[in-house]
Amino acid sequence: MAVFLLAGRGSDPSGPRALTEDEANRLAVARFRNYEARGRAVTITVPGTAGGLTVTGSVDYRGKVGYGVVRGTGRAASGDGLIQWTATSVYVHPLANPPAHAPASPPRSGWYDRPLQASGSALDSALAIALKLGSDRPDNAELLPQNGAAWWGRDRVDGHRVDVMTGPSAPDRSGTAGNVRYWVGPDGTMYRVRVRVDSEERPVVIAFDDRKYVPVEPVPGVTPAR
Structure with a gap:
C-alpha cells in the first residue's frame, strides 16, 4: 500500500503482473518518444538528509545536456543557482535568489564546473538518470518482460491517463528490476519516473511537465553531443 501512496491520488494498485504485449511496446518506446520530441521540460526532486533539492528546467535528449534552476531546503539551499550538466560534468552558477525559471540564454561568466560523480551523490545520480531517459531507438519490447519489467497499476498525472510500470534489471546488475518506475501514457509518452538511488x-522523482520545452543553450565550454 505504501508503494502506491507515491503514485498519487486515483491510482489503481492492481499489480504487479506481467506486461501485456501492448504495455511492453509502450514502455519500449518511452525513451524514444523523449528523443523524438528533441527535449522535455522536467522537474527533478532529489531527497537528502541535509535538505532536498529541486531542479526545474529542460533536458535536450539529442544534445545530451540539461539546464535549469536548482533550489534546496535546509542546508542544501547553499547550492541554489543555475545548473547545467552533461554525462560527465556539472556546471553551477550560484545565485542567492534564483529565478523561477532559468534564462533562455545562460550567463556568459560566473560558472564553476566539476566532474559528475558516478556514485555517492543523489543529485548527480538524478542528473545522470534524467539524461538517460532519452534514446535514439526503441528498446527491445520482447526482452523487457523477460528481464523483470512488470505492470503495477493505473494512475493520472496532470490529467493524463497512465499505466505504472517497473523497468527491467539493469544490464550489469541482476536483481535490480523494480528499481525504476515509469508513468507512461497510451502512446508511450513518459510523464513521471521514480528511481531508487x-x-x-527515498527515491528521486523526475516529472515531465506540461511546460513548453525550451531548447538548451550550452554555457561556455560545454559542447553538446550531436
Whole structure:
C-alpha cells in the first residue's frame, strides 16, 4: 500500500503482473518518444538528509545536456543557482535568489564546473538518470518482460491517463528490476519516473511537465553531443 501512496491520488494498485504485449511496446518506446520530441521540460526532486533539492528546467535528449534552476531546503539551499550538466560534468552558477525559471540564454561568466560523480551523490545520480531517459531507438519490447519489467497499476498525472510500470534489471546488475518506475501514457509518452538511488533511502522523482520545452543553450565550454 505504501508503494502506491507515491503514485498519487486515483491510482489503481492492481499489480504487479506481467506486461501485456501492448504495455511492453509502450514502455519500449518511452525513451524514444523523449528523443523524438528533441527535449522535455522536467522537474527533478532529489531527497537528502541535509535538505532536498529541486531542479526545474529542460533536458535536450539529442544534445545530451540539461539546464535549469536548482533550489534546496535546509542546508542544501547553499547550492541554489543555475545548473547545467552533461554525462560527465556539472556546471553551477550560484545565485542567492534564483529565478523561477532559468534564462533562455545562460550567463556568459560566473560558472564553476566539476566532474559528475558516478556514485555517492543523489543529485548527480538524478542528473545522470534524467539524461538517460532519452534514446535514439526503441528498446527491445520482447526482452523487457523477460528481464523483470512488470505492470503495477493505473494512475493520472496532470490529467493524463497512465499505466505504472517497473523497468527491467539493469544490464550489469541482476536483481535490480523494480528499481525504476515509469508513468507512461497510451502512446508511450513518459510523464513521471521514480528511481531508487544507492545513496538515499527515498527515491528521486523526475516529472515531465506540461511546460513548453525550451531548447538548451550550452554555457561556455560545454559542447553538446550531436
